[in-house]
Amino acid sequence: xxxxxxxxxxxxxxxxxxxxxxxxxxxxxxxxxxxxxxxxxxxxxxxxxxxxxxxxxxxxxxxxxxxxxxxxxxxxxxxxxxxxxxxxxxxxxxxxxxxxxxxxxxxxxxxxxxxxxxxxxxxxxxxxxxxxxxxxxxxxxxxxxxxxxxxxxxxxxxxxxxxxxxxxxxxxxxxxxxxxxxxxxxxxxxxxxxxxxxxxxxxxxxxxxxxxxxxxxxxxxxxxxxxxxxxxxxxxxxxxxxxxxxxxxxxxxxxxxxxxxxxxxxxxxxxxxxxxxxxxxxxxxxxxxxxxxxxxxxxxxxxxxxxxxxxxxxxxxxxxxxxxxxxxxxxxxxxxxxxxxxxxxxxxxxxxxxxxxxxxxxxxxxxxxxxxxxxxxxxxxxxxxxxxxxxxxxxxxxxxxxxxxxxxxxxx
Amino acid sequence: xxxxxxxxxxxxxxxxxxxxxxxxxxxxxxxxxxxxxxxxxxxxxxxxxxxxxxxxxxxxxxxxxxxxxxxxxxxxxxxxxxxxxxxxxxxxxxxxxxxxxxxxxxxxxxxxxxxxxxxxxxxxxxxxxxxxxxxxxxxxxxxxxxxxxxxxxxxxxxxxxxxxxxxxxxxxxxxxxxxxxxxxxxxxxxxxxxxxxxxxxxxxxxxxxxxxxxxxxxxxxxxxxxxxxxxxxxxxxxxxxxxxxxxxxxxxxxxxxxxxxxxxxxxxxxxxxxxxxxxxxxxxxxxxxxxxxxxxxxxxxxxxxxxxxxxxxxxxxxxxxxxxxxxxxxxxxxxxxxxxxxxxxxxxxxxxxxxxxxxxxxxxxxxxxxxxxxxxxxxxxxxxxxxxxxxxxxxxxxxxxxxxxxxxxxxx
Numbered sequence: 176x177x178x179x180x181x182x183x184x185x186x187x188x189x190x191x192x193x194x195x196x197x198x199x200x201x202x203x204x205x206x207x208x209x210x211x212x213x214x215x216x217x218x219x220x221x222x223x224x225x226x227x228x229x230x231x232x233x234x235x236x237x238x239x240x241x242x243x244x245x246x247x248x249x250x251x252x253x254x255x256x257x258x259x260x261x262x263x264x265x266x267x268x269x270x271x272x273x274x275x276x277x278x279x280x281x282x283x284x285x286x287x288x289x290x291x292x293x294x295x296x297x298x299x300x301x302x303x304x305x306x307x308x309x310x311x312x313x314x315x316x317x318x319x320x321x322x323x324x325x326x327x328x329x330x331x332x333x334x335x336x337x338x339x340x341x342x343x344x345x346x347x348x349x350x351x352x353x354x355x356x357x358x359x360x361x362x363x364x365x366x367x368x369x370x371x372x373x374x375x376x377x378x379x380x381x382x383x384x385x386x387x388x389x390x391x392x393x394x395x396x397x398x399x400x401x402x403x404x405x406x407x408x409x410x411x412x413x414x415x416x417x418x419x420x421x422x423x424x425x426x427x428x429x430x431x432x433x434x435x436x437x438x439x440x441x442x443x444x445x446x447x448x449x450x451x452x453x454x455x456x457x458x459x460x461x462x463x464x465x466x467x468x469x470x471x472x473x474x475x476x477x478x479x480x481x482x483x484x485x486x487x488x489x490x491x492x493x494x495x496x497x498x499x500x501x502x503x504x505x506x507x508x509x510x511x512x513x514x515x516x517x518x519x520x521x522x523x524x525x526x527x528x529x530x531x532x533x534x535x536x537x538x539x540x541x542x543x544x545x546x547x548x549x550x551x552x553x554x555x556x557x558x559x560x561x562x563x564x565x566x567x568x569x570x571x572x573x574x575x576x577x578x579x580x581x582x583x584x585x586x587x
Numbered sequence: 588x589x590x591x592x593x594x595x596x597x598x599x600x601x602x603x604x605x606x607x608x609x610x611x612x613x614x615x616x617x618x619x620x621x622x623x624x625x626x627x628x629x630x631x632x633x634x635x636x637x638x639x640x641x642x643x644x645x646x647x648x649x650x651x652x653x654x655x656x657x658x659x660x661x662x663x664x665x666x667x668x669x670x671x672x673x674x675x676x677x678x679x680x681x682x683x684x685x686x687x688x689x690x691x692x693x694x695x696x697x698x699x700x701x702x703x704x705x706x707x708x709x710x711x712x713x714x715x716x717x718x719x720x721x722x723x724x725x726x727x728x729x730x731x732x733x734x735x736x737x738x739x740x741x742x743x744x745x746x747x748x749x750x751x752x753x754x755x756x757x758x759x760x761x762x763x764x765x766x767x768x769x770x771x772x773x774x775x776x777x778x779x780x781x782x783x784x785x786x787x788x789x790x791x792x793x794x795x796x797x798x799x800x801x802x803x804x805x806x807x808x809x810x811x812x813x814x815x816x817x818x819x820x821x822x823x824x825x826x827x828x829x830x831x832x833x834x835x836x837x838x839x840x841x842x843x844x845x846x847x848x849x850x851x852x853x854x855x856x857x858x859x860x861x862x863x864x865x866x867x868x869x870x871x872x873x874x875x876x877x878x879x880x881x882x883x884x885x886x887x888x889x890x891x892x893x894x895x896x897x898x899x900x901x902x903x904x905x906x907x908x909x910x911x912x913x914x915x916x917x918x919x920x921x922x923x924x925x926x927x928x929x930x931x932x933x934x935x936x937x938x939x940x941x942x943x944x945x946x947x948x949x950x951x952x953x954x955x956x957x958x959x960x961x962x963x964x965x966x967x968x969x970x971x972x973x974x975x976x977x978x979x980x981x982x983x984x985x986x987x988x989x990x991x992x993x994x995x996x997x998x999x
């Protein structure tokens with residue numbers, strides 16, 4: 176059983192060697208061909224997806240929705256692949272270069288990582304999105320979706336591999352792990368020297384399985400327990416608009432705000448207004464917030480640490496910017512943290528002292544996203560500090576290589 | 588016992604928050620003050636080092652040599668700290684920046700990692716070198732040396748912390764783990780959210796302990812099973828000079844060449860010459876090499892995979908560049924790989940197809956080193972592909988942060 180995973184990974188590794196020198200044009204042709212074929216063969220894919228939906232038992236409504244494909248969702252996958260084809264190829268970029276006094280020429284060149292393992296849940300669209308980004312960055316994609324979506328994933332990968340074959344690319348560059356057991360994930364996570372990086376795309380339990388078991392390098396696309404801090408000098412209208420957007424525009428995603436931190440000097444005015452503005456939101460708060468927002472429940476210590484992913488907002492009133500920063504340090508998952516302020520010193524201190532992938536001044540945490548920030552397609556948002564931090568585009572799927580060219584230089 | 592490690596790490600974390608906004612001038616003052624104090628208090632440090640040497644039992648001669656301090660070695664530590672003070676501060680560097688159509692200003696700013704754990708063996712000089720690099724990059728250094736060097740390390744850290752105090756820096760920015768047990772290392776490796784990165788500096792067993800147990804991100808300063816390939820078109824004189832240097836100039840280090848790969852068309856001429864040139868080197872080889880180099884033993888499969896770190900060289904004769912690349916792929920640890928050739932196509936293929944931190948054309952693998960490449964002081968040579976690859980200077984001890992500045996922007 177496990178040997179099967181390793182064998183598939185070894186084939187992907189072989190493909191990755193070939194990908195490293197593949198011309199951009201060939202990669203783009205393959206991406207566009209994959210888009211064409213997905214469009215043409217959408218009916219077949221939808222049929223396989225129906226099987227998955229019919230088999231789905233015990234899945235929540237949200238999970239079922241994520242599992243479901245339709246013509247529109249397939250069209251989004253098609254558009255994504257075509258967009259990836261238009262992006263600049265990161266491979267071969269000369270990141271830096273110089274000549275040493277002894278005449279050796281040193282360059283740092285952007286190269287692929289090699290084999291990237293993607294472990295994900297339900298959503299079959301991740302199959303083609305992730306494969307597309309890996310292909311464009313000359314990495315082999317070793318995909319391990321959930322068993323619930325396996326029929327859909329197999330159908331999509333079959334189409335993608337057909338596109339690779341038709342354009343002269345080793346089809347093992349896109350490989351779906353056939354074994355959907357939990358053991359297969361653990362096996363993947365131990366394939367040191369074969370898999371160069373694993374990126375989990377899913378909930379906290381998947382992420383923690385990956386952290387606990389990985390012997391291979393990982394990039395964590397972690398939780399977003401995001402805060403918006405309304406400073407005493409904040410523009411009230413702006414704060415209302417931003418907090419509403421950060422909480423309500425799409426509450427189920429990682430860059431939605433989960434806790435509102437408010438300076439006590441503005442709380443009396445601001446909190447009743449926000450309670451009125453955020454219709455349909457359930458508030459929980461500390462004692463001061465409870466006094467100012469009639470009828471709200473007391474926030475438990477657990478609430479401060481919870482990514483609600485729902486129309487629920489915790490409210491904390493603080494005595495100072497220092498207290499706000501301290502609260503955020505204690506509960507932040509290092510994703511996105513915002514301050515609303517008119518005070519320059521407060522803004523500067525917040526930027527410098529809050530440790531997160533993104534810090535925002537007078538803007539909604541919802542803006543922390545590859546496309547909103549202009550990075551092109553993203554494979555996730557890294558909440559770790561090594562290698563990639565924040566929205567990850569094609570460059571974050573690469574490494575560098577020192578190229579040292581001489582004419583006989585030795586060390587003296 | 589383990590709570591002690593965590594408590595020390597938490598103090599380092601607190602210090603790391605303060606370091607993040609510390610002015611460059613203050614860091615440089617602290618580094619220079621530390622250098623002065625090390626010089627002044629060298630006698631006391633040497634006395635503590637004598638205790639370690641007296642306690643040392645069962646250490647190899649090499650290990651004893653690494654453990655030993657003298658005035659000259661302390662002077663090297665002093666010089667290193669002063670040099671680090673002269674390097675450009677990487678923190679605050681604007682790595683990238685742009686404005687989005689909706690007016691938000693996006694910048695990527697270089698920030699510290701936070702708390703860097705360094706796990707090392709014997710050499711007490713690592714204590715001050717690593718602490719200096721961490722301080723300059725605004726990271727708290729959480730040092731865990733070996734028990735054999737603990738008296739020396741405590742004495743050095745006491746001096747470094749005195750320098751921090753005298754210059755107004757939180758002394759916990761340089762913290763030596765008091766617990767020198769194996770359990771303390773495992774405890775460190777599990778401190779997710781407190782330690783931001785662990786860098787092991789030591790042999791394969793330390794590195795594998797770190798990989799097996801780390802729940803925190805790691806940067807692996809791994810083995811160097813380096814190859815030099817002599818292509819059929821190589822300049823024989825140049826090849827002799829480079830291979831001699833790569834093997835003999837300092838055989839005990841990671842960038843020394845361990846296997847010589849030779850094209851069959853040049854082997855007959857080259858191998859007898861190299862056997863004569865590398866006096867004192869023990870050769871092992873495949874059958875073809877054995878025929879051409881009288882008296883050498885047959886290389887075992889294990890030999891191809893071994894980093895000898897000694898005056899020993901394995902010799903492999905190949906039929907083609909493809910075979911050379913295949914052999915290197917099979918046995919390379921991804922450190923440094925060299926080709927000696929006059930053929931442009933061979934050079935290009937070697938550069939593109941060999942996957943290592945550094946690939947060299949017509950130069951000695953011994954040149955892969957921070958100071959030789961002009962990167963300034965180095966904390967190690969990364970053999971992983973994520974985050975840092977090759978010689979690691981100050982920049983490799985940093986992360987980035989997205990700073991997003993608006994005036995009320997929301998997501999629509």
